[in-house]
Every structure is written in C-alpha cells, then in structure tokens.
Amino acid sequence: MTEVPKIVYDRLRAAGSERALPMRTGPELVHPDANLLTAFAEQALSVTEREGVLAHLALCADCRDVVAMALPAAETVAAPIESGGEAVPATAVPKTERNWLTATKFAWPSLRWAVLAAGIAVVASVLLLRPGKLNQAIPPSANPQVAITTPSASGPQIASSAPPSSPTAPSPTNQSALSSKAEELQAKSELAPSKKLKAGQMVTPSHQAERGMLLAENKKDSGPAAMLSPAPAAGAPAFDAATSRGATETVEVSAAAVETTSSAEGSLMAQNESQPVIKSKPALPGVEVSEQQTTGAAVVVAAPARSQSKDIMSNAKLAAPASSNIARNVTWTIAAGALQRSLDGGQSWQNTLHADHPLLCYASHDNDVWTGGQAGTLFHSADSGVTWVQVQPSIKDQKLSFDVTHIGMHGPAEIVVSTSNNEIWSSADSGKTWDKK
Amino acid sequence: MPRSAQSGHGADIATAFYERSGGAAYGVSAEQFAAILDEILRKYLPDNLAQSSTLNSAPASAEQKTDFCAGLRLEELTLARACAAGNERAWQDFISRYRQKLHSMALHITRDGAHAAELADSLFADLYGVNARDGIRSSKLVFYTGRGSLEGWLRTVMAQEFINRYRKQKRTVSLEEQTEEGVQFAAAVPEPACTSDRLSERRLEAAIDEALAELSSEDRFTLASYYLDGRTLAEIARPLGLHESSVSRRLDRLATGLRKRILAGLRAQGMSHAQATEALETDVRDMGLNLRSRLTQDPGATTFPGSRKVPAQDAGGGNNDLQKP
Secondary structure, rough: OOOOOOHHHHHHHHHHOOOOOHHHHHHHHHHHHOHHHHHHOOOOOHHHHHHHHHHHHOOOOOHHHHHHHHHOOOOOOOOOOOOOOOOOOOOHHHHHHHHHHHHHOOOOOHHHHHHHHHHHHHHHHHHHOOOOOOOOOOOOOOHHHHHHHHHHHHHHHHHOOOOHOOOOOOOHHHHHHHHHHHHHHHHOHHHHHHHHHOOOOOOOHHHHHHHHOOOOHHHHHHHHHHOOOHHHHHHHHHHHHHHHHHHOOOOOOOHHHEEEEEEHHHHHHOOOOOOOOOOOOOOOHHHHHHHHHHHHHHHHHHHHHHHHHOHHHOOOOOOOOOOOOOOOOEEEEEOOEEEEEEEOOOOOOOEEEEEOOOEEEEEEEEEEEEEHHHHEEEEEEEEOOOOEEEEOOEEOOOOOOOOOEEEOOOOOOEEEEEOOOOOEEEEOOOOOOEEEE | OOOOOOOHHHHHHHHHHHHOOOOOHHHHHHHHHHHHHHHHHHHHHHOEEEEEEOOOOOOHHHHHHHHHHHHOHHHHHHHHHHHOOOOHHHHHHHHHHHHHHHHHHHHHHHHHHHHHHHHHHHHHHHHHHOOOOOOEEEHHHHHHOOOOHHHHHHHHHHHHHHHHHHHHHOOOOOHHHHOOOOOOOOOOOOOOOOHHHHHHHHHHHHHHHHHHHHHOOHHHHHHHHHOOOOOOOOHHHHOOOOOOHHHHHHHEEEHHHHHHHHHHHHHHHOOOOHHHHHHOOOOOOHHHHHHHHHHHHHHOOOHHHHHHHHOOOOOOOOOOOOOOO
C-alpha cells in the first residue's frame, strides 16, 4: 500500500479538529442520527444524503468509530441441524480454512511464488527435454503402450501419478483446467512422460520422489516397497496424507476438481478397471467421503486441486454430519426468521437454519434448497438442508446487500433472487456466477 | 391524532403502505401509522427549507415521498413503534428476534463478556423505557425511523452508547491511573526553530489542505478511515458497498494523486520541483519524531477497542456526546 507523508495525516486530522470545525459551515457539522448512520452502512441512503453523511464522516472520528463498530460480524455462523433436531454449534468455516492455510504454509503469499516457479519449471523442462517438439502432439501409438504396460507392471503407482503422467498432460487446455497446485505437481513430473515413452516403464526415480512428496512425510520409512504394494494398501496412506493437511476440514472433492481430475486422467484411468477411482458426477457429501476412503490414490491428486479452488461455495461449506438417509418428501417453511423442515408431511418441524439475520423466503427443487433473508442473507443447500453454504452474489464491485424478498427456482441450477430494493439477481449455475438486473 | 399540513399526501401514502407494514397485528391503527409516516416524512423530506432538520433540504414531491416510504423498513418500523407503545405481542416478537442478538452485538463491540452484558442490559432497559417522563414510559425505540434495518439501528445505538460511556469513563480516570498507564502531560507545542522553517511548513500545510479539499467526501472518508483510524480494508469497504480490492486500489490512487497535487501546489507557491520534493520528504513528521503528538496528550484522541489509531496530534474527537438517536 502506498504510504502518504505523515503531515497529510496531521492535516486530515486537523480538518476535523475542534479548532477547525467552527470555521466550517454546512450540514457536515451535524452528527447524523443512528438512523442515518445505519442506513449509510446498509447503503440505503439517497445520493444526497449519502454525500452529506460521508462529508461528516470524513471529519468526525467518533461517527466513523460508530459506523465501524456497528458493522455486523463478518463471519456469519449458520447452525445446521442434525436430524435429531438439536442445533449443532457450527464454527465459521472460512476462519478454519484460513487457519489451515496459514498453518500449512500454503498461504497465498508463499504459494504464488510456487505457482510462478512451477510455471518456469514447466517451460524449462519442456524446452530442455523436448526441443523443437513444442507444438507436436504425442504420437497416439504411445498411449496404448503406456496403458497396456501400466496395469500389469505397477497399477497402484499409475493411479497415484496419473494426472501428471497422463498422455494428455501437455495439452494446454488440460493444464489450464488444473489448479495451480496440480500444475506444480505436473511440472515437477514433466520428465516422466518422455522417460516413460523411451523406456516403456511407468516407475521412474522422479515419480518415486514425486510420490514421496505427495504422500505423508511420516511414511518415509515405507520406501519404494510400499509404493509398489497393491491398490488398497497404497491408497490408505495416500488418503492419510490428504487428510492430514487439513485436520478440521470436511474431506470432500468439489465437483469442479473431480471433473478436472477425471478429465486429465482421461483414457489412462478409464482403462485401468482395477482403479474405479473418481466418478465425474457430483454426489452427496457422505457418499463422497466413502468413495475417497476406498480410493485414496485419487485423493492425492484431488486434494491439492481442491485446496486451490477459488470457489467461494466450497470455502464457506460447513462441516455437517453425513446423513445418507435424507427424506425426499421434505416440506419447508419459514417461522420466526428461521427455516424449518418437516420430514413427516408437516406433523413435526425442525429448525434447519437460523442465520444472523431473519430469513424471509425460500425455494426448493428436489434436494436443492435456497433461502434468503434480511441484509442480503442467502444460503444454499444441495442436500435437503443437511449442509448449508452461504452465498454472496456479487458482480464486480456490487454485492447483494438488501433484503432478499423472493427466490424463484426454474430448475436445479437456475435461481432468481428478488430484493427489497427491486433488484433481481439471477444465476444459471447454482449460484457460482450471478447477473443483476 | 395530530396531523400536519402535509398529511394530505401522507394519508394517501400511509393507506398504501399500511397493509404492508403489518401494523394491525401489533395494534397500530391506520391513523397511528399515518402519523408515524408523517413524522418521518417531515424529518427527512421537508416540504420547505425552514422545516429542514436533515442533510437533505430539497422540497419533496409526492412521488419522492412514495419512493421514500417504499424504501423504509415498514414492518420493523411498526414493530419498534408498537414496542414503544407497550404492545405485548410486539414485545414478544422483539424479544424473540433481538434479545439474544443484543448480547452478541454487545460482545462484538466491547469484546468483553462482563462489559457486554452490562451494555446490552442497559440498552435493553432504554429500549423498554424504564425512565418515565410525566408518568409515560419513554422508550428509545420511538426514535427508530425505519431508514435501515432495526438490527443495524440497534447496533449503531449500542456503538454510540459504548463510545459515550468510554469517553465518560476516560474523563473520570484519576491522575494516579494515568501516571500508572505512562501518560505524560501536555507540554507546550514546540515551534519551528526559525521563521523560514515555519514559512515552509505553512506552505506545505496549505498545499496539503488544498489537495485534500479537492477530494470527494468518499475519498476523504476512505483516507481518514485507513490512515487515521487504522481500519482494515474490509471495514472500509463494507459501508461503502465496495470490494476490499477496490478500496486498496483507491487508496493507492489517492496516495499517489495526493502526492502529485501537493507537489504541484508547492510549485505553484514558487518552489522548485526539488524544493517541493524536499519539503514533502524531509518533513520532520515523516521521521517518526513527531514530538507534538508525543507530548500532546489529548484524551479525545484515545483509541477505542478495535481501532489502531496512529498517535494523535491535535485530535479533533471533541468531547461532546454523540447526538442521541
């Protein structure tokens, strides 16, 4: 941040000092009342009023303090309800994510250099190892060779190193689709395809080193022998490694990450029937967990990809008990500012979501439920209210901040949200991107 | 029921919005609702300038009044006014919606459990109206006008109350306590050593004042919040409805622009570019030796919890209590 000379601080402060104020005339001298300050903080003032309040706030440190103190807490804590009906105190997941990122040295300040280094490594390795072949596709005949050789020689290892050593890996489209962490892994193992093609073997020293980095560090003593073990045995430590990075987060793979991984793995994974690892269709959280636990090798790839996901939905996802028994016939209602759910046709009701601000409306479509309330509160559940994700629609610098008065669903992914100031926000992709009218 | 000169428009508007307000559920009659709206319209949209008590002084048309009322939190307004009037059902709703939140708000503001409970209970008593004037309970909720959310208004009132209390508490701190806290007492403000230095400083101040005056209110608010109050980008961005990155870019742009304008102002006063740069760069205040701020202890400049103000000099916090709602 560019600093300004300290004397500018003094003059800014002097402009609002008691000695300077009597020389001023105009509405900025009047302290705005609590109503105006509240409306200012909620962007509910007219342009003229807002200008007047801002003119006062620029001079009055006390009123600036009031506005800052009166801001609601940044982290909305939503309490998903267990099927038993008792509220589980939920921690704010963004904070957990932040702590995890900080604790594991994967914070953006250091990671961005890793991304840059990975990019340089990709270019350097391609230039060094494949001079003059930058624009040539890999001969199609090489793919069957890899695919055939791999399962018989060392199937588990293929699974663990599948994305980096995928025949389609050099493709720019696939590279851009992968997250930065996956890109880094891909860059480091860029040596592998050429060596594999030359030697006809999948296991190379670089892969072992790569895999050693991917797996948990406390598995060092297992050495190469452990890596050559059958799929289930190799999968378990891989899963441990993935989960040990984020002890508090829900073990899951976002839909985007899964799709990316599966497409990157492409034909190699498809032909290895002993590794039915990842399906590209999204599943319930509970199902996802069980799949990953039995197919750990894929998690090694998917977990870093997920860790770099920019999807705000996954950042705000709340850990919730896995409920594989979600009733299809769910009835919803809003009562006393909370969203309630009935699983027995309205005979009994449970509080499902109670947000910071009172909820005002909801809409549901199969398992997808949206609910909105005051001050731009908007939550989405893709599993009939077991887990909730707070959604903050925004376009450029504008955010949805007014009361959500109506939600319409024209399909599982198409949402239309109306607000008290007659704004209409719509999304065609389950709230990932928004349009405003 | 008192009706004003503008109640012709007001009655029509009130009729249009009465049903939406849900006032009937809280025992607020259509006439009472019309009177409430009339009072609010007169406060914020006066028919003539003489009545103006707000920042907006232009006479308002009927359409403007209708639009204005459409933007009010009518349901929360009737709830608050019904509570102030002592309606039982309104109080039940108010307590179920906000009683618990008052405590969490207070905790958010004070960051201390004991003080939070005291502050929340005190505000709740004010909202209920324990103080009676002429035998009539006086509830603070009667000041709510529905411009923002009721919850936001409660937070703002609580923040004002906290700041007022904090200031009063600071005023009554004993000298011994101040000494224990390491406070030194104000000394005479050192004047610059020679006349030329003083002249140079005045030129610099004039150039800065001129550059600051050219900024918009929003820019000055952003600068003051960031550099004086030490607010985070997120804290500045939220009331402005901006993203943090926008505030960050704006601050960079402002700092760069200010520097250019100040230098241009100094050059306009006859300084060469080198002299102007030197005057700006070598100001003693930039060397972290701002003796004036170290020696001048202004109680109004002390920080509130949650803000990290830079050391104050000539702080203009003032000692008057904030305007009550």
